[in-house]
Amino acid sequence: MLKPHVFSLLLMAGLCSSSPTQADPPTTASMLANACAACHGLNGSSQGPATPSIAGISAVYFIDAMTAFQEDERPATVMNRIAKGYSEEQIELMAEYFSQQPMIRTDQPFDPELARKGDALHQNNCEKCHENGGRASDDDAGILAGQKIPYLRYTLDDILNGKREVSVKMANKLKTIHKSMGQDGIEQLLNYYASQK
Amino acid sequence: MNKLVLILGLCLPAFAYALNPPDLDVGEEINETCAGCHGEFAEGGKDGEYPRLAGLPAAYIENQLRLFRDRKRPNIPMLEYLDKGQMPEQDIVDVSAYLQSIKLITKLPPLKEGPDFDAYERMMMTKTFLNIAKVEGDFKDGKKLYKRECRSCHGRKGEGKLDQNIPMLAGQYTKYLKRQVKLFIDKKRIHDPDAPDDELLSHFSEDQLHNIFAYISTLDD
């Protein structure tokens, strides 16, 4: 496909690819990931309001989530239907790809007073697993800081209603918060996460 | 360095006097006593009657030694070595650091006879080899439970977390682990110092716990 003079130039410079040409090259991480962008944003950073960002989440968390969708173990709208279209290897490729993308946080409205209370609530209950104010990814828990609020609200709702299985520890903590503070406690947490840039 | 700071940090509030940084050579000497039961390379023995200590976080070992000594974690065999000031704080620090530094291997390379064969090297390798026998169970269920309930603290492959003093589960004897579970559930040991009153393990059925251990037994393969 290269024009002849380009080709000779390449030969001169000794840059001709020496790698054997595969007859049937497989798909690549970016090919797979590009198809996700229309819902999850370019390189996995969502514009919102609801679809979560998947940029920067740990590969382990990504694989867990996709596997759970494939097995209908997580409440979903379209993701269980989408996840079933990928092989284990393809999911691993996407997991690696998205884990390396920076999560770009777009502004979300929040109440500063609720966010302040949510900060304390997070530190006392969630920080051990969702480290660094829910910003860390290498804890293999989802990124909470700057995550889309409707999505987090759905998730916490599903956990409280027993529709999504999470660790006993997390479920108990959440139920304790909900029991003592009602939806206010949940909203405090959500506003805290929304406040993080 | 970080580890050192952490260890000192943990010790300082309890002990007003300053301790020296851990001395691995001294630790190795002290370990000769431990080796009687726990093995020369702290690989444990009698299929988990004596747990593996090699590679455990030093601060975790220190804490356990102090708990034994202060009779907060009942263990009669260990008392004999810790009672009556037999083991000063500095010894605890030194031996714990040494134990953490011991690396065990989980696979033995295939034997290659010939002029390059080094019998001594092979023997040493054999001594530092520990692979936990696979326990039968529902591995899929165990894996799911492990990932959901245990992984955030004990690590993706059950390797524990040195920087948070969390012991490994993979590479530890299943019998030993199961014995500890009973102690945790019976409130004779504290599983998570951050949540001493709510024993996580009491939320699971015997089958579920067994499946978790079955899965863990495969993690070092």
Add this chain to the structure above:
Amino acid sequence: MHTTRRNFLKISLATTVSATAAISPAIRAATTRHVIVIGGGIGGSTAAKYLRLMDDRIKVTVIEPKSHYTTCFMSNEFLGGERDFKSLQFSYAGLARHGVDLIQDRVTAIDADKQQVKTAGGQTLHYDRCIVSPGIDFRWEAIEGHSAELAERIPHSYQAGPQTLTLKKQLEAMPDGGTVIIAPPANPFRCPPAPYERTSQIAHYLKTHKPKSKILVLDDKPNFSKQKLFEAGWKRHYGYGSSNSMIEWISVDNGGHIESIDPKTNTVSAQADDFKADVINLIPPQKAGRLAFQAGLTDTSGWCPVDHQTFESRIHKNIHVIGDSAIAAPLPKSGYAANSAAKVCAAAIVSLFNDTDIIHPSLINTCYSLIAPNDAISVAMVYGFEKGKIIKMKGAGGLTPEDASDQMRAREAAYAHSWFNNMTHDIFG
């Protein structure tokens, strides 16, 4: 010109950090490659942006007569009264920021042999590869009395823009108790669920503002996309199936096919009967966009056959066709599919320029339909590649379950709006 090893390393590094790079082009072309993209819609704009993201050494020129794009998707929500028209409009400033050259002009001819494009403004431009994304055109001749000119008054509103506004004004001017005819075309056509989402959204508008009015759907098909879900939704919100239904659907089997239109009396003659209405939204049968015909890229079906791995025309070399004009079945004619296919096409062109292996395509289609506020349904599919063809992945995709809870349907609506934001940002941002 001499490429030193150091230069080469710098270049490969630069391309590696580009996050969307389909490949790391290891070879620097001595001359700049030029890709002309004809049509600044979903397919064209996505391809232009992604070509630049994947390999910024490629010169990309988009030729598009309009100064901005108006999205078809979510334009039904505007008709329903739940969205501003402005929110559907996007400028090409985003493409310019990615280094895409823009020419506001109309292409009059493509010379496939000379690899040249001629514009109405008198420009002749050379390309190494050309991407044609001309959207759809209408088969006016299929309906007696109809024409492009008449469509200004009896709008299809199927290329969002002035006709979307016309339809909205007509709905607003209509008396309470009036009749709206919506006439969806036979297959294949752009965005198969859209006429039925439009029916839902117009019903929502009427229910809110003119509750005595009726919608008559005269369909040229025996069944339609997401039919069960739409009908259940209409039943839930608009009394469908009852004697007081706001919506009546007449399938082709019951005489829904429209033979002619009389603009003087605002009457359509369907096989079943003549129907007079206050507002007629007649969506004529469709074919590939005008330019596809002019450039000889269509086959007897009226659409453009393409290679499934590169989207290169099967008729003319070095010309790629994407979006609704292309036939890449089982890929549907939808905005999401056009966006997804544009990326596959861009990656293939980068590979072709750099003489590297062409990557296997992987695509997604996710298409939401808003039945009422906080109530949406969807269809999704993942597409792979096997034996030279795009295939549906087994076990994947499908519709919103019929028993989905209100809560899940509300989530779908929130995700539909997120889809719109992310989709348009992915294309024009």
